Amino acid sequence: MQIQSVLEKKVKEAVKSIFGVDLPTVEFQPTRKDFEGDITAVVFPMLRFVKGNPEVIGTQIGEYLQEQLDEVSGFNVVKGFLNIVISDVFYLDFFNSIKTTNDFGCVAHAGEDAVMVEYSSPNTNKPLHLGHIRNNLLGHSVAEILKASGKKVYKTQIINDRGIHICKSMLAWQKFGKGETPESSGLKGDKLVGNYYVAFDKTYKAEISKMVSEGKVKEVAEKEAPILLEAHEMLQKWEAGDEEVVGLWKTMNSWVYKGFDETYKNLGVDFDQLYFESDTYLLGKDVVADGLKKGVFYKKEDGSVWIDLTDDGLDEKIVLRSDGTAVYMTQDIGTAIQRVTDYPDINGMVYTVGNEQDYHFKVLFLILKKLGFSWSESLHHLSYGMVDLPSGKMKSREGTVVDADDLMDDMTQTAATISQELGKLEDYSDSEKQELYRMIGLGALKYYILKVDPKKRILFNPEESVDFHGNTGPFIQYTYARIQSILRRAVRLDLSGFENLTGLENAIKLHAKEKELIKQIQLFPETIQSAAENFSPALIANYTYDLVKEFNSFYQQVSILGEPNEQKKILRVQLSKKVGEIIQSAFLLLGIQVPERM
RNA sequence: GGUGGCAUAGCUCAGCUGGAUAGAGCACCUGCCUUCUAAGCAGGCGGUCCUAGGUUCGAAUCCUAGUGCCAUCACCA
Structure with a gap:
């Protein structure tokens, strides 16, 4: 948020000129809904440097800001909180600057380094189930998020085929x-x-x-x-x-x-490169031999090779059996190295694997570090919680799994039932309808799984089907469809010029809902970055939900196409269009499609 | 037993680097379709933020101890 750094500088300046003190930092937070203002500076931390009544100090700083900055149109002080009102012009300028930007919020590929994201990695003896679905959705989504944040990404899986x-x-x-x-x-x-x-x-x-x-x-x-x-x-x-x-x-x-x-x-997931265990299961042995020479590993009397990680708070771990055959760790060491050889621009890997293997990856990364690979610093285990049923753990052999294909079919069927009840799509052909039901059903399923923090366990109850109201995929898809409806109508009403309109008059007074919407739009780029840093699609899901909630409230309170003031009408259409684009981009990051109608 | 993760409303979840009366959705109750799609909006009900200490002007958030659930500690993955 650009405005924050401007304010920070000015607040420091204010404190310097009024109290003659240098502040190291200023703490900001978004103003709570129940107070007037947009950004709040917290006065309490300043008391360490400036003695006095926080309310008085806040007021003095507020006056200074209002006088010095065009962007600040007002302020109020409640206890130690200086609530700053940012001018409509600032928000309008911001919106104007991004409204025609394609892929707003995404960073074009920058930098040399690539990241390899591994996910799925199934065994070839049984079909995929709900657990794999979580894995696939997470891995795929994180890969897309990393791309949007500016990284080059290779999607891969290692197939357990032997x-x-x-x-x-x-x-x-x-x-x-x-x-x-x-x-x-x-x-x-x-x-x-x-x-x-x-x-x-x-x-x-x-x-x-x-x-x-x-x-x-x-x-x-x-x-x-x-x-x-x-x-x-x-x-x-x-x-x-x-x-x-x-x-x-x-x-x-x-x-x-x-x-x-x-x-x-x-x-809807895909891979750039496949690895097969039948090709890689012998890898890593020479690396172990090498590490043995370097003293990273040691050999026991029976001939098995180990690494001692007790100094790092872990245990001793075997890397080669006494008969000379490889264990999983050996393979994983070898495979990691193989990947960097195959793709020399890799500097970092993400392993999407359940949290039951936390320890394994801790050890793997540590071993690679001890072997001296520079890229070992940027390895990440995207660890996620299990998906459990009310009856407990899913077990393939006992037939207590929720099959991936069946689940997707069920979701599509549920979407069809609900859609038919609502009956809004009578003029669609059967194949169009079918496609839409699939989009909605899968949207519900994917959102349901991705909105939860990856590290948390999910309890999935097949009896209670996934919701289609409230904080759900279909609700967000529905909002997107509504926006498209407005845009179609806007074109029909010959408002086609709205795409290119620039230079809105500064005289426009923003409606509170418009301002909130722009504020929410503003958060999209930083949300992508934060989702990438945290490897968390949940952040994207939650952001999108907040945006959509804000939009629906706006939609209900103000008339968009019915607005008599032409400029306001255009602004509202543009806002709607941008929100639609963000929903689409955000959902693309989650691997969810959006419909034109529903 | 050692180690790691999780614990927030009846249920499912948010809560950013500590900050104002802890937020959504579902469920339940009340309004709103002659107006841009009611899969919606507005409002109500509902919380000892697992417990006990500690740090701080201020703790759901940080620290310590404990409780509960889950995972892991194999020449299995």
Whole structure:
């Protein structure tokens, strides 16, 4: 906020000239709604330097400001708060200066450094669920926000395409599948593979209980169940490059990818670069060898390699097994380095991963730092809370997950029901309607998830469907549609000149609602920056909601197209247009589309 | 047990670097569609900001201790 620095300078000047004291800083805050004024300077902190009655001091400063600054049109002092009234001209000038700016609030790509944002990173043995949705929405949105804040961004994911979990699905398919394919069954590929993962687990559990009933200890049975041993065998064959196993692996993964692509497309997320664990799982071993030489790591007697992080308040952590194979940490070290090699302009990475892995990333970043990588300073774990159901945690194997595709369909269906009840779109074609229902349903879902601070846990109750009133996506979309309706009408009324009108007369007296709206508009650029710094789409969501609330209040209290004064009418249309643009940009950052009508 | 996160209205959440009588939405109650889309607006009801200390002119916010919930502490990820 430019005006604040002007005021700060003047307040210091005032204190210097009236009291002969230098103030180090001046504290400002937006004036509370119930007082007159726009910006408030807090007098209390000044008492440390200026002795006296805060009310008197505030008044003296206020008088000085009003006399010296055109922007200050009035003031009042309540207790230790100097409420400053900023002139309408200042707000009009500001609005005029930005009203034709495209992408207002966004910073064009500046600087050399790029950031890589990783999100999604699913396993290929089961379909995506609600937890992945939160992950995807967060990662995608943060990537967009970083872009808008001026960074170059690469979106990526590492696909967990190998390991025992996928062998379980493969084995079950071999045993019970009878050659079923997505084509033969009409099932989405990821769903089909997921079914076999569940089938494996069913058989596995049955074997365990049978063994237990035959007198085995449960823990032993869990390790020795025949089907599990078979899966392990399969994994070994895969690692040895067995043709049949690798062939099946490729086939089944290709089904899954096709299914994922569909889900991603529906969800509206995308990636610039994919990494596959089958390519990266051997990475990192040479780095460990290197670190061993440098003394970052040490070797235990059994040959396993560790790092001692006890001086940093953490524990000892293994980075290589005694048999020389990699653990996850090894891979993650290797993959991080690989990425910087692939994209040399990367200086920073964001990992969108649930908070259950907080410790892992703390360790990973610390290891990379100890290995001496300069970019290790700008690594960030975008840690988010779990999405839980009223019944507790979601478990794929137990079928207690909320499936991503189903959820999106349900939301679209709910949107359709509500829309049809309201019946405003009779002239839309079926496909137009369908598209709109999807837009609204997904808008509701995405907003619902993104408006919550990422680090907080979300309790999702499928019984109580996501709201469409109040602080919701559809409410904001609705406001956007209303604005478009005004703009269409404005064109029809031959007000087309409003786009290019400049140089509003300073004589216009702003309506209180207009002023509030401009103030809210003014906050958009700093909101983007702050959302980027905090990796928080929630800040964008909350800002947009405040803006929209302000707009609706304005819309209801003043007549826009019915305003007799031509200049005021034009200003109001322009304000509406700008608010619409901001809603659209802000929602783009959240990955939510906005409708022309609804 | 060690470590980390969270705790604000009946429910879901805001609350920026400490600042004025702690804000929204949902739900409940009352008004407002002959006027730019009522998925809206205006208003009412509703709070020991988990507890106890401390720092400060001033604490939901910072510090300490405790309580509750969650996660994590594996040659799992």
